[in-house]
Amino acid sequence: MGSVVRLDQGKVKKGAARDNPIEVLHALVAEDLREVNTVIVERMKSPVVLISDLAGHIIASGGKRLRPMLTLAAAKMCGYAGKRHINLASCIEFIHTATLLHDDVVDDSELRRGSATANAVWGNKPSVLVGDFLFSRAFQLSVEDGSLKVLDILASTSAILAEGEVMQLMTSNDTSTSEAAYLEVITAKTAALFRSACQLGAVVTGRPAGEEEALKAFGLNLGILYQLVDDTLDYSGAATTLGKNAGDDFREGKITLPVVLAFRRGNEEERGFWRRVMEDGEQREGDFEHALALLDRHGALADCHERARHYGAMARDALGLFPDGAEKRALLGVIDFCIERQS
Amino acid sequence: MGSVVRLDQGKVKKGAARDNPIEVLHALVAEDLREVNTVIVERMKSPVVLISDLAGHIIASGGKRLRPMLTLAAAKMCGYAGKRHINLASCIEFIHTATLLHDDVVDDSELRRGSATANAVWGNKPSVLVGDFLFSRAFQLSVEDGSLKVLDILASTSAILAEGEVMQLMTSNDTSTSEAAYLEVITAKTAALFRSACQLGAVVTGRPAGEEEALKAFGLNLGILYQLVDDTLDYSGAATTLGKNAGDDFREGKITLPVVLAFRRGNEEERGFWRRVMEDGEQREGDFEHALALLDRHGALADCHERARHYGAMARDALGLFPDGAEKRALLGVIDFCIERQS
Numbered sequence: 129m130g131s132v133v134r135l136d137q138g139k140v141k142k143g144a145a146r147d148n149p150i151e152v153l154h155a156l157v158a159e160d161l162r163e164v165n166t167v168i169v170e171r172m173k174s175p176v177v178l179i180s181d182l183a184g185h186i187i188a189s190g191g192k193r194l195r196p197m198l199t200l201a202a203a204k205m206c207g208y209a210g211k212r213h214i215n216l217a218s219c220i221e222f223i224h225t226a227t228l229l230h231d232d233v234v235d236d237s238e239l240r241r242g243s244a245t246a247n248a249v250w251g252n253k254p255s256v257l258v259g260d261f262l263f264s265r266a267f268q269l270s271v272e273d274g275s276l277k278v279l280d281i282l283a284s285t286s287a288i289l290a291e292g293e294v295m296q297l298m299t300s301n302d303t304s305t306s307e308a309a310y311l312e313v314i315t316a317k318t319a320a321l322f323r324s325a326c327q328l329g330a331v332v333t334g335r336p337a338g339e340e341e342a343l344k345a346f347g348l349n350l351g352i353l354y355q356l357v358d359d360t361l362d363y364s365g366a367a368t369t370l371g372k373n374a375g376d377d378f379r380e381g382k383i384t385l386p387v388v389l390a391f392r393r394g395n396e397e398e399r400g401f402w403r404r405v406m407e408d409g410e411q412r413e414g415d416f417e418h419a420l421a422l423l424d425r426h427g428a429l430a431d432c433h434e435r436a437r438h439y440g441a442m443a444r445d446a447l448g449l450f451p452d453g454a455e456k457r458a459l460l461g462v463i464d465f466c467i468e469r470q471s
Numbered sequence: 472m473g474s475v476v477r478l479d480q481g482k483v484k485k486g487a488a489r490d491n492p493i494e495v496l497h498a499l500v501a502e503d504l505r506e507v508n509t510v511i512v513e514r515m516k517s518p519v520v521l522i523s524d525l526a527g528h529i530i531a532s533g534g535k536r537l538r539p540m541l542t543l544a545a546a547k548m549c550g551y552a553g554k555r556h557i558n559l560a561s562c563i564e565f566i567h568t569a570t571l572l573h574d575d576v577v578d579d580s581e582l583r584r585g586s587a588t589a590n591a592v593w594g595n596k597p598s599v600l601v602g603d604f605l606f607s608r609a610f611q612l613s614v615e616d617g618s619l620k621v622l623d624i625l626a627s628t629s630a631i632l633a634e635g636e637v638m639q640l641m642t643s644n645d646t647s648t649s650e651a652a653y654l655e656v657i658t659a660k661t662a663a664l665f666r667s668a669c670q671l672g673a674v675v676t677g678r679p680a681g682e683e684e685a686l687k688a689f690g691l692n693l694g695i696l697y698q699l700v701d702d703t704l705d706y707s708g709a710a711t712t713l714g715k716n717a718g719d720d721f722r723e724g725k726i727t728l729p730v731v732l733a734f735r736r737g738n739e740e741e742r743g744f745w746r747r748v749m750e751d752g753e754q755r756e757g758d759f760e761h762a763l764a765l766l767d768r769h770g771a772l773a774d775c776h777e778r779a780r781h782y783g784a785m786a787r788d789a790l791g792l793f794p795d796g797a798e799k800r801a802l803l804g805v806i807d808f809c810i811e812r813q814s
Contacts, residue, residue, distance in 0.1 A: 176634045178641050230603060234596045253577045256599055257636045260573060263603070264630035267610055271622045279614045279622065287607035291519045293600045298521050 149461030150192060156458050157200040160214060164196050167218040171265050182246050182258045186225055195325045196221045198350075198459070202329020202343050205455035212332050215269050219282060220325045222266035227289055227321075229259035234293065235380060277331060285324040292316025301381040301409070303391050303402050310385050311352065314359075319351025326350075342446050346459065349443035353436040354466045359384035360432040361471065363423055375416050381406040385435065386428045390419075393426040436467050492804030493535060499801045500543040503557060507539050510561040514608050525589050525601045529568055538668045539564045541693075541802070545672020545686050548798035555675050558612050562625060563668045565609035570632055570664075572602035577636065578723060620674060628667040635659025644724040644752070646734050646745050653728050654695065657702075662694025669693075685789050689802065692786035696779040697809045702727035703775040704814065706766055718759050724749040728778065729771045733762075736769040779810050 154161065172183035196217035203213040231237070232245040233252045247255040263286065270282050295313045299305040326347030330340040362377040363386050377384050383406060391402045401418065404410050423429050440463045450456050497504065515526035539560035546556040574580070575588040576595045590598040606629065613625050638656045642648040669690030673683040705720040706729050720727050726749060734745045744761065748754050766772050783806045793799050 174634055174637075176637050176641070178637050179634065226603075230599050234599055252595075253640055254637060256573050256577055257633050257640065260569075260602075260606070261630060261633035261637065263606055264626055264633055267622075267626035268630060271619060271626050274619055276614060276617055279610075283607055283610035283614050287604060287611060290600050290604035290607055291517055291522065294517075294519050294521050294597060294604065297596055297600065298519070 149458070149465040150194070152461050153197050153201060153458040156454060157197050157204065160200045160204075160217070161193060161197060163214045164193070164200070164217045164221070167214060167269075168221060171218065171222070171269065172262070174261065178250070178254055179258055179261055182250055182254055183262075185243075185246055185249065186229070193221060194462070195224050195321060198322065198325040198347065198462070199328050201455050201459055202326045202347075203332055204329075205450060205453065205459065206330050206333035206335045206339065206343075208329065208333040210332070212273055212275075213329065215273055216278065216328045216332060217325075219266045219269045219273075220321065220328070222262045222269065223282065223286060223289070224321060226259040226262035226266065227293075229255045229262070231293070233259075234297070235376075237376070275331070278328065281324050281327060281331065285320050288316050288320040292318070292320065296382070299383050301407050302383060303387070303399070303406050305383040305388055307385065307388050310383070310388050314352060314355040315348070318355040319348050322351030322354065323347035338449065342449055345446035346443045349439040349446065350463060350466065353439040353443070353463070356385060356432060356436045356439070357466055357469065360386055360429050360436070361469075362386075363420060364429055378405070378416055378419055379411065381409055385432050386423050387419075389428040389431055390422050390426045393428070394422060398422055433467065440464070440467050492801070492808040493537070495804050496540050496544055496801040499797060500540050500547065503543045503547075503560070504536060504540060506557045507536070507543070507560045507564070510557060510612075511564060514561065514565070514612065515605070517604065521593070521597055522601055522604055525593055525597055526605075528586075528589055528592065529572070536564060537805070538567050538664060541665065541668040541690065541805070542671050544798050544802055545669045545690075546675055547672075548793060548796065548802065549673050549676035549678045549682065549686075551672065551676040553675070555616055555618075556672065558616055559621065559671045559675060560668075562609045562612045562616075563664065563671070565605045565612065566625065566629060566632070567664060569602040569605035569609065570636075572598045572605070574636070576602075577640070578719075580719070618674070621671065624667050624670060624674065628663050631659050631663040635661070635663065639725070642726050644750050645726060646730070646742070646749050648726040648731055650728065650731050653726070653731050657695060657698040658691070661698040662691050665694030665697065666690035681792065685792055688789035689786045692782040692789065693806060693809065696782040696786070696806070699728060699775060699779045699782070700809055700812065703729055703772050703779070704812075705729075706763060707772055721748070721759055721762055722754065724752055728775050729766050730762075732771040732774055733765050733769045736771070737765060741765055776810070783807070783810050 169187060172180070172187065174180055174183075199217040199220055200213055229246055232247050233255050236247075237245050238248040245255075246258070266282065266286075267279075270279050273279075292313055292315070295309075296317055299309055299313060323344050324347070326343040327340055330343045359377065362374055362384065364374075376382075387402060387406065391399055394402070401415075401422070405415050405419065443463050444460055447456055447459060515523070515529075517523055517526075542560040542563055543556055572589055575590050576598050579590075580588050581591040588598075589601070609625065609629075610622075613622050616622075635656055635658070638652075639660055642652055642656060666687050667690070669686040670683055673686045702720065705717055705727065707717075719725075730745060730749065734742055737745070744758075744765070748758050748762065786806050787803055790799055790802060
């Protein structure tokens with residue numbers, strides 16, 4: 129586990145930024161994260177100019193780096209003292225970025241994190257191919273790590289992510305989608321990568337199976353609630369802060385939990401509305417506002433947050449077997465941050 | 472090396488199908504190829520119906536399986552007696568198929584091998600995602616193999632393929648593309664996978680570096696000539712037999728060697744024509760026929776074939792250090808097949 133000095137530093141930083149758990153996490157892994165960013169910049173380079181340009185755009189509009197921070201913090205919590213976690217955290221971010229590129233192509237998105245998406249700037253073609261390039265780079269990095277267990281985790285996770293995206297495509301526009309089917313989709317497309325990001329912290333440290341399982345469970349539940357809240361914000365968040373167009377899911381007919389709940393709780397007239405706008409794609413002026421009113425009538429958004437808190441509770445308990453410390457507190461703080469974020 | 476019985480079988484089959492080197496190669500590795508097909512069918516399965524459907528479509532319209540046959544024959548020529556080459560050949564085909572799926576999206580192709588492309592049937596979205604799924608499956612298969620050297624080869628090759636595709640996008644519509652730049656593109660997007668397919672035959676058998684290098688050189692040159700002939704056929708092949716629309720490259724403004732040569736050998740008026748149709752994309756009735764006349768005037772297609780024969784000669788000599796045998800003759804036969812194919 130961390131030394132006294134490091135724990136103290138963690139405490140000081142936590143105190144200084146009590147209200148922003150992501151800042152606390154960031155401060156705790158700042159040095160490692162700088163190394164991760166160096167690896168990312170270095171490995172995104174290619175003699176092919178367009179790849180470097182597009183990759184540079186992604187770095188510039190880079191997100192919170194939440195997933196690699198999870199790997200770094202989990203490794204720290206497990207007492208890891210080496211350097212392998214740097215490359216593995218970079219790997220996780222590469223896979224995530226590749227997925228984002230392909231996602232934006234599939235969704236025809238134009239905004240991501242407040243910036244124009246790569247496909248909006250360069251078109252779909254380079255986005256598909258640079259996504260492939262980043263996937264390959266992720267595998268090159270993990271091959272360099274040399275652990276077959278790590279490679280197995282990352283290769284399987286990638287397959288699951290792709291399956292999740294395809295499942296999402298299949299439930300798209302289908303108002304009969306159940307909550308279970310929705311959970312299956314977000315578990316595969318989002319939570320699986322969170323799970324692996326956390327798991328790698330234990331794997332790289334060679335911790336016993338129990339701790340590895342605990343970190344997997346933490347990551348899985350955190351990932352589920354993260355996506356659940358993300359989907360809820362699409363009907364409640366401030367579009368400009370989110371850097372995503374609120375109402376995107378609605379316009380695309382993407383069936384997420386708010387709609388699943390409102391549809392099931394609604395009367396036949398309301399279901400007719402959801403079928404028209406989500407299945408038939410016949411959307412008129414004022415439909416989004418009507419959708420918001422229906423979600424409100426049935427308490428769908430509030431209950432989505434309630435569901436998120438349930439997964440948060442499971443994530444919290446999963447870490448129960450780890451002794452108290454700055455890293456554990458930082459990881460637990462991420463749960464609250466993800467539940468309470470407004471954008 | 473192969474036993475007397477196997478060599479004899481090879482000879483008999485070669486005699487029976489003297490004029491079709493692909494059949495000779497096929498007969499030589501038929502048993503292994505059946506196992507490869509079983510692995511492919513098995514590993515393309517997914518609980519996600521759309522993935523299985525789309526994958527089934529690809530299998531049904533499956534090509535010659537040239538690349539996995541190269542791995543199988545190269546391993547046989549090296550005297551390999553195990554089973555690892557089955558999974559590795561399947562890996563190569565998975566990577567190839569994933570690339571095809573993404574290629575067809577990038578090129579907006581509607582026909583491939585005489586069948587509707589997956590993107591024409593299901594749209595671009597599933598094609599992008601199922602491509603990702605197949606890439607991941609390829610890596611899962613190679614992780615199961617467990618050799619870090621093999622993993623390194625496959626991960627690096629995937630990155631090179633993606634770089635090649637992006638390079639192709641960058642030279643697209645650029646009539647100033649040089650022959651050297653064209654060669655760089657096709658080496659990365661096509662020949663690198665041929666090279667690795669052959670190399671794996673030596674790697675899996677643990678042959679000395681000299682033989683591994685020889686097989687790499689054979690595969691590389693075979694891949695270059697394969698793509699060179701492919702690009703030439705786009706201006707001379709029978710569209711229906713090729714299962715590809717002849718003139719596709721022309722319509723897309725894709726700059727391939729026939730155009731590179733005709734542009735450089737042409738006068739200013741001719742270059743103006745190429746700039747209009749390939750760079751500005753202003754194509755009119757009769758332009759394709761005029762392009763064919765210009766290619767003919769400058770002997771561009773004949774010289775592309777001459778160039779292909781040059782790479783064929785290098786591929787042939789690369790195998791010089793292997794003793795004579797059915798596998799070697801079959802691999803050499805592929806060179807002739809690829810140069811002489813009309814579709």
